[in-house]
Amino acid sequence: MRVVMFGYQTWGHRTLEALVKSRHDVCLVVTHPASDHVYESIWDDSVEDYAREEGIEVFLAKQPSRELADRIVNLAPDVMVANNWRTRLPQELFSIPRLGTVNLHDSLLPEFTGFSPVIWSLISGASRTGLTAHLMDDELDTGAILVQRSVAITPQSTGTSLVYDTLDLVPEVLEQALDGLEYGTARPVPQDLTKRTFFHKRSDRDGVVDWNWPAADIERFIRALSDPYPNAYTYFRGEKLRLISAHVSRCRYGGTPGRVFIEEDGGMVIVAGADAYRGRSHGLVLDVVRTEDGVDHRAMDFFGRGGGYLTAEP
Incomplete structure (x- = not known):
């Protein structure tokens, strides 16, 4: 399938790496310009640099634009994939691909919607976290679930170790989600939003x-x-x-x-x-x-x- 990817930092890098190693054709990568913000400079594997090394076209943007939407329409992707894109994607953009847009979110949705979900899950005392692939809709992290995998939170777990645990799930979860869409075997499960927990961005x-x-x-x-x-x-x-x-x-x-x-x-x-x-x-x-x-x-x-x-x- 032809894929457009939206991503940033290490999460986007891991996602692009999985796509490059797959049978799919990544025709465009959309990422944010480098930032010195404290949280954005921690997990700073560059999506832009990796895409350029692989000969993939890169579009830099802080947020979506008409120019970007027109470029994606012209490319006619089958699907879009997003991981750690930092601003809202409007419906007129995420609905362009014939199979929609898959977002990867590092929690077991509908719990820990929003920001820094791995950190908040450990702080809260949750027993598990994980990775969810879901179809994007008009709200943040609320679309129907395609694939979900979990990892245990142990008495030895740290925020850092859990980030690595969930990053390791990216290739498997992404492959299953894209296979389901491509072959028509996906059975998206609507989220029970009465169980949703929504966490804010972290600050000092x-x-x-x-x-x-x-x-x-x-x-x-x-x-x-x-x-x-x-x-x-x-x-x-x-x-x-x-x-x-x-x-x-x-x-x-x-x-x-x-x-x-x-x-x-x-x-x-x-x-x-x-x-x-x-x-x-x-x-x-x-x-x-x-x-x-x-x-x-x-x-x-x-x-x-x-x-x-x-x-x-x-």
Whole structure:
């Protein structure tokens, strides 16, 4: 089939790689210009560079235009494929191909619609995430599902490891979705939108730790914001601290959330949980923290001993 691909960053790169290795003919690649935005510079494998290396025509755009739509009409693709295209594709564009447009979204739709779904799935405590191929419609990530595959979220999972897990699903999911459309065997399943969860774009504010959360939730939050993502952070005596690794305490600790308390298992216990005053909550044991100069420190070396509080503001 003749395919036009929309994609950006590593997700788009992996998708284009799968298409190039397939039997399909990629007649145009549409991607965004390079950006220095913090989240767009992390997973920055270039779709543009790879397409040009493969001799595929490239169209650079921040958002769709009349010129782009006319170019796609002239190419008469059988299908379009999108992965990590950052702006809305209007119906007059996604409906051009005779078989429609397939979007790849890294969650188990209808849950975790929207932005940074892998990170939000780990933060939320979900047991699984995955990759969904669905037909594009007028709303964001709401079209009928063609193929869906899942991966487990384990106690060792990080945001980074789960990104790689879902990227590894791209070739299989994309091949099955395109085969189903080409051979007429696809049975698109409408999403149950009563189960939809819609998450917003992440910003710096979304990385600050709330010590009123239970320790297990904060530990998962730290794993979700693993390198190379901007890490979870807090403040200690006016200094910003990034939290690199931690674990939930064996013992229960009482007092005020955020209190830097005492050593346990070689790390520093921080009192956590909204009902910590009852003395029924586990603490969070910080193992490694990172100062603003980029240096990692053993938490016990940094804090020295208990005392003071970790806060959401300087």
